[in-house]
Amino acid sequence: QQQVKQSPQSLIVQKGGIPIINCAYENTAFDYFPWYQQFPGKGPALLIAIRPDVSEKKEGRFTISFNKSAKQFSLHIMDSQPGDSATYFCAAQEETSGSRLTFGEGTQLTVNP
Amino acid sequence: NAGVMQNPRHLVRRRGQEARLRCSPMKGHSHVYWYRQLPEEGLKFMVYLQKENIIDESGMPKERFSAEFPKEGPSILRIQQVVRGDSAAYFCASSPRLYNEQFFGPGTRLTVL
Numbered sequence: 023q024q025q026v027k028q029s030p031q032s033l034i035v036q037k038g039g040i041p042i043i044n045c046a047y048e049n050t051a052f053d054y055f056p057w058y059q060q061f062p063g064k065g066p067a068l069l070i071a072i073r074p075d076v077s078e079k080k081e082g083r084f085t086i087s088f089n090k091s092a093k094q095f096s097l098h099i100m101d102s103q104p105g106d107s108a109t110y111f112c113a114a115q116e117e118t119s120g121s122r123l124t125f126g127e128g129t130q131l132t133v134n135p
Numbered sequence: 136n137a138g139v140m141q142n143p144r145h146l147v148r149r150r151g152q153e154a155r156l157r158c159s160p161m162k163g164h165s166h167v168y169w170y171r172q173l174p175e176e177g178l179k180f181m182v183y184l185q186k187e188n189i190i191d192e193s194g195m196p197k198e199r200f201s202a203e204f205p206k207e208g209p210s211i212l213r214i215q216q217v218v219r220g221d222s223a224a225y226f227c228a229s230s231p232r233l234y235n236e237q238f239f240g241p242g243t244r245l246t247v248l
Binding site: 056063064071111121122124125127 | 178240242
């Protein structure tokens with residue numbers, strides 16, 4: 023019940039494409055959903071986050087779509103660039119009972135020039 | 136404001152030795168979290184500490200692993216009698232208060248020979 027399922031495992035797009043990464047969760051007590059970007063040899067860095075009271079959040083080229091009834095959320099990267107090539111992790115947090123983040127398995131994104 | 140510092144960045148140990156990983160949180164942050172990332176997997180929560188207190192250690196293996204965050208100095212994750220299965224990247228994150236964004240360090244990559 024604490025798991026977060028992420029797909030696809032890997033994704034290759036051309037420059038300018040719109041990669042979409044999906045996550046699903048079971049625990050309805052989750053109330054904070056961040057996305058992290060990780061480059062090889064580096065720690066994860068927060069990209070964008072959403073709470074269940076909104077269905078969409080946009081920051082620059084990154085958009086989170088959130089479907090509370092389906093318990094799913096997704097990351098869209100508009101006008102993707104080779105510099106976006108990284109591993110992306112979705113996560114979920116149950117703020118009322120603890121501060122731990124539960125991470126998805128990760129998606130390795132490659133944006134070809 | 137320096138980010139989360141972790142050292143060493145790379146650590147090689149032989150089976151049966153002890154591994155000691157250090158984490159200095161960002162200035163002003165009193166909440167520290169440790170996560171483990173096995174190869175090709177997402178990050179898994181291990182332990183959450185505040186100064187001098189372990190708040191949640193539900194993700195820590197019952198044996199050989201311990202963590203502390205003393206009043207002065209960095210947080211320490213200690214792994215006694217390491218085994219090959221302990222080989223992983225260990226990430227520390229910090230936040231200024233509960234339910235705030237977690238900032239990750241660059242990680243310590245532990246290799247057990």
